[in-house]
Amino acid sequence: MYCGALDALCRKLDGKQASAKTARRKRAAFNEALNTAVEKGYFADNPLNGIRWNPPTVNDEVDPAAVPNPLQVARLLAAVGQQRGRGPHLEAFFGCMYYAAMRPAEVIHLRIEQCHLPQTGWGLLNLSGGVVAAGKDWTDDGEVYEVHSLKRRAATATRPVPIPPQFVSMLRAHIDRFGVAPDGRLFRNQAGNYVEAGGTASRGRGQGSTS
Structure with missing residues (x-):
């Protein structure tokens, strides 16, 4: 279930692929929300811990034509x-x-x-x-x-x-x-x-x- 939630973070509202940085930022926010839920006693532990998930590859190359x-x-x-x-x-x-x-x-x-x-x-x-x-x-x-x-x-x-x-x-x-x-x-x-x-x-x- 949570792998599906992480995969959903890789999509924009229109269903198109989100950028790698956007997916990583959303994953961090989701993880922080779950940590808060653990602190407040809603969960015994963070369900993301131990889940293997491969985020989208980040392309750090700069297009020379755009500079x-x-x-x-x-x-x-x-x-x-x-x-x-x-x-x-x-x-x-x-x-x-x-x-x-x-x-x-x-x-x-x-x-x-x-x-x-x-x-x-x-x-x-x-x-x-x-x-x-x-x-x-x-x-x-x-x-x-x-x-x-x-x-x-x-x-x-x-x-x-x-x-x-x-x-x-x-x-x-x-x-x-x-x-x-x-x-x-x-x-x-x-x-x-x-x-x-x-x-x-x-x-x-x-x-x-x-x-």
Whole structure:
């Protein structure tokens, strides 16, 4: 019965095959629900324990055709910088995601003291966390935003990221043109607050933009 339940987790509501990551995530949630049932006394033990089940194979290969090459990325970033309003301010923002493989939350949190930007050669970003919009009802201090540690790392952990010379030049140009916020942040909205990660892709055109 439970093997059938696990197999059902591999299907979407329309009956089509779900992705491998979706199936694994659902399996973990199902297992946690059964553990809770054991804790509350509904089951003597978790019926999934000891069941042999082969989850779908995860395909970690990246299709090269779906990834822009360096020349295409350079053109994309240049196009962002040519947009009206906040476009020029966000060019280096998106550059962080490509050249340093940073999450949006990490880019929002990036401060000048984390950046080693020499005049020539490779630079270094020492990442220490990210900023997420949690909502006033879900933070200890009633603020909308909350600073989190690096994903899946200890609270005080840091992650050094080497960055190529062309991106060092981009960040230096950004700082020379826009400066930094009072707390050292490289990126901010027009009011000086945090950039909204969910709206950066569509707010480089101005027209009421706040990011």
